[in-house]
Amino acid sequence: xxxxxxxxxxxxxxxxxxxxxxxxxxxxxxxxxxxxxxxxxxxxxxxxxxxxxxxxxxxxxxxxxxxxxxxxxxxxxxxxxxxxxxxxxxxxxxxxxxxxxxxxxxxxxxxxxxxxxxxxxxxxxxxxxxxxxxxxxxxxxxxxxxxxxxxxxxxxxxxxxxxxxxxxxxxxxxxxxxxxxxxxxxxxxxxxxxxxxxxxxxxxxxxxxxxxxxxxxxxxxxxxxxxxxxxxxxxxxxxxxxxxxxxxxxxxxxxxxxxxxxxxxxxxxxxxxxxxxxxxxxxxxxxxxxxxxxxxxxxxxxxxxxxxxxxxxxxxxxxxxxxxxxxxxxxxxxxxxxxxxxxxxxxxxxxxxxxxxxxxxxxxxxxxxxxxxxxxxxxxxxxxxxxxxxxxxxxxxxxxxxxxxxxxxxxxxxxxxxx
Amino acid sequence: xxxxxxxxxxxxxxxxxxxxxxxxxxxxxxxxxxxxxxxxxxxxxxxxxxxxxxxxxxxxxxxxxxxxxxxxxxxxxxxxxxxxxxxxxxxxxxxxxxxxxxxxxxxxxxxxxxxxxxxxxxxxxxxxxxxxxxxxxxxxxxxxxxxxxxxxxxxxxxxxxxxxxxxxxxxxxxxxxxxxxxxxxxxxxxxxxxxxxxxxxxxxxxxxxxxxxx
Numbered sequence: 001x002x003x004x005x006x007x008x009x010x011x012x013x014x015x016x017x018x019x020x021x022x023x024x025x026x027x028x029x030x031x032x033x034x035x036x037x038x039x040x041x042x043x044x045x046x047x048x049x050x051x052x053x054x055x056x057x058x059x060x061x062x063x064x065x066x067x068x069x070x071x072x073x074x075x076x077x078x079x080x081x082x083x084x085x086x087x088x089x090x091x092x093x094x095x096x097x098x099x100x101x102x103x104x105x106x107x108x109x110x111x112x113x114x115x116x117x118x119x120x121x122x123x124x125x126x127x128x129x130x131x132x133x134x135x136x137x138x139x140x141x142x143x144x145x146x147x148x149x150x151x152x153x154x155x156x157x158x159x160x161x162x163x164x165x166x167x168x169x170x171x172x173x174x175x176x177x178x179x180x181x182x183x184x185x186x187x188x189x190x191x192x193x194x195x196x197x198x199x200x201x202x203x204x205x206x207x208x209x210x211x212x213x214x215x216x217x218x219x220x221x222x223x224x225x226x227x228x229x230x231x232x233x234x235x236x237x238x239x240x241x242x243x244x245x246x247x248x249x250x251x252x253x254x255x256x257x258x259x260x261x262x263x264x265x266x267x268x269x270x271x272x273x274x275x276x277x278x279x280x281x282x283x284x285x286x287x288x289x290x291x292x293x294x295x296x297x298x299x300x301x302x303x304x305x306x307x308x309x310x311x312x313x314x315x316x317x318x319x320x321x322x323x324x325x326x327x328x329x330x331x332x333x334x335x336x337x338x339x340x341x342x343x344x345x346x347x348x349x350x351x352x353x354x355x356x357x358x359x360x361x362x363x364x365x366x367x368x369x370x371x372x373x374x375x376x377x378x379x380x381x382x383x384x385x386x387x388x389x390x391x392x393x394x395x396x397x398x399x400x401x402x403x404x405x406x407x408x409x410x411x412x413x414x415x416x417x418x419x
Numbered sequence: 420x421x422x423x424x425x426x427x428x429x430x431x432x433x434x435x436x437x438x439x440x441x442x443x444x445x446x447x448x449x450x451x452x453x454x455x456x457x458x459x460x461x462x463x464x465x466x467x468x469x470x471x472x473x474x475x476x477x478x479x480x481x482x483x484x485x486x487x488x489x490x491x492x493x494x495x496x497x498x499x500x501x502x503x504x505x506x507x508x509x510x511x512x513x514x515x516x517x518x519x520x521x522x523x524x525x526x527x528x529x530x531x532x533x534x535x536x537x538x539x540x541x542x543x544x545x546x547x548x549x550x551x552x553x554x555x556x557x558x559x560x561x562x563x564x565x566x567x568x569x570x571x572x573x574x575x576x577x578x579x580x581x582x583x584x585x586x587x588x589x590x591x592x593x594x595x596x597x598x599x600x601x602x603x604x605x606x607x608x609x610x611x612x613x614x615x616x617x618x619x620x621x622x623x624x625x626x627x628x629x630x631x632x633x
Contacts, residue, residue, distance in 0.1 A: 345585070
């Protein structure tokens with residue numbers, strides 16, 4: 001906003017200079033220099049307008065002015081949507097403004113500075129104001145004082161003997177210098193205030209977003225907690241009731257006791273994994289799910305075989321991917337339960353470069369894996385459906401098995417960071 | 420001939436659990452429970468008095484947390500082995516416990532036979548890695564890779580992955596054409612590197628703190 005205002009100021013000043021030039025061309029001492037100066041300023045201001053971004057433009061284009069120059073020595077500065085003019089740009093701008101004051105003295109009729117319409121009009125003020133905007137109150141005042149010096153130089157060039165002139169001329173010079181410094185300083189102050197409120201606004205916005213994300217995570221956790229509490233309560237009630245019945249006498253069927261124990265173990269694991277899930281944990285982006293947590297739930301739900309879960313970390317993936325992987329693992333697990341005659345199963349998930357690898361491994365009887373034969377025999381469970389799921393995620397399945405040595409099903413999918 | 424019984428201390432804040440574990444262990448005839456403790460502070464003190472060969476402990480303890488208690492016990496008496504008996508397969512604390520000196524880790528759902536077996540193996544200096552712990556350790560080394568810590572050799576990584584996939588040391592030995600003893604050595608080396616990595620961490624932390632203060 002501020003930088004746009006300054007640009008408008010420059011163009012209006014330039015226009016007024018052009019009008020003055022047209023009206024007073026006959027009186028000027030060096031008309032060619034005057035025209036060349038205005039042409040040069042038009043070029044400079046055009047470049048500023050084109051290259052300096054306006055705030056609504058994408059920031060990608062906004063670095064243009066400093067392209068090819070050194071990185072800004074003072075990267076921190078006021079920002080209201082456009083970057084700081086870099087030191088080279090500021091320096092050139094101030095030099096041009098000072099030069100303009102000098103040129104005004106050179107082209108205006110001798111002794112007429114201060115009495116005729118000023119050739120440079122208000123354009124030099126733009127430099128002081130730009131400095132204030134970019135470098136704060138100090139920068140604006142310093143630039144204003146420098147312009148005051150050039151104003152004096154311009155008067156000397158105009159043939160005014162500053163030492164010999166009446167005090168009015170000196171007062172006029174001092175007033176001009178003061179105006180430059182005040183304009184620079186005032187804009188510097190405004191820029192700093194704008195910057196501060198922009199910062200405050202940004203902080204407030206970020207805080208709101210964080211609070212909202214946290215609320216979403218808590219809500220998700222709560223709904224999860226409700227589900228688990230439900231199933232835990234059911235399991236407890238069943239253990240309680242059957243435990244009493246079994247204790248009341250009669251032969252105790254081992255299979256049923258084992259089933260109760262396994263169920264309790266499953267609930268214990270699910271509850272434990274819930275407790276361990278920290279809603280404030282870093283890197284828990286919305287839409288993400290932990291593959292490890294999902295595998296633990298899967299293992300907890302498996303009643304007929306002990307299932308161990310190992311993972312090299314929480315493995316946060318897009319929730320949809322976790323769902324598909326777990327569904328594939330569930331099918332592989334069902335397959336083991338039905339066909340493998342295994343005594344235990346291990347689920348192992350790891351990161352391997354840009355891929356996530358999930359292994360379902362059993363110690364069962366094993367077999368000779370031949371995809372075509374399985375398809376021919378209509379045993380398509382593993383060959384088709386697990387593979388299909390994994391391939392949909394851009395991954396692959398590999399089965400390693402030997403008769404008598406168990407089976408390893410390896411599901412490999414490209415790792416996609418949660419959105 | 421009566422083999423010397425393994426002298427054990429059991430640490431858990433649930434009396435019922437302690438009783439159950441004591442019964443399981445003593446029923447084997449190979450173990451003598453010489454002390455019990457109900458919290459971390461107690462565990463440190465009683466370990467000092469009773470000097471057990473092995474401490475069997477939960478991590479979730481009142482007063483002094485389990486990991487801190489393990490660190491103090493091992494620091495004071497490096498010959499005492501610690502076996503963690505945890506309710507969860509996934510406590511991040513487990514990794515910390517192993518780093519500060521626990522030799523092994525077992526789920527509370529393990530059977531009495533598994534428990535006695537693990538106790539005997541830890542007493543003999545064999546680390547007992549569960550698949551989930553192996554996976555955690557593997558992840559830890561992957562995170563550390565590239566830093567100055569001693570990394571794992573290709574063979575050690577291979578062994579660790581197989582443990583994580585639920586293979587027994589015997590099965591791993593068969594698959595890699597090694598002796599069971601060699602597999603155990605690999606696991607022991609992995610453990611040593613892990614504990615070493617913690618010392619590096621502490622050192623780096625101390626240096627950073629020192630620099631910040633100056």
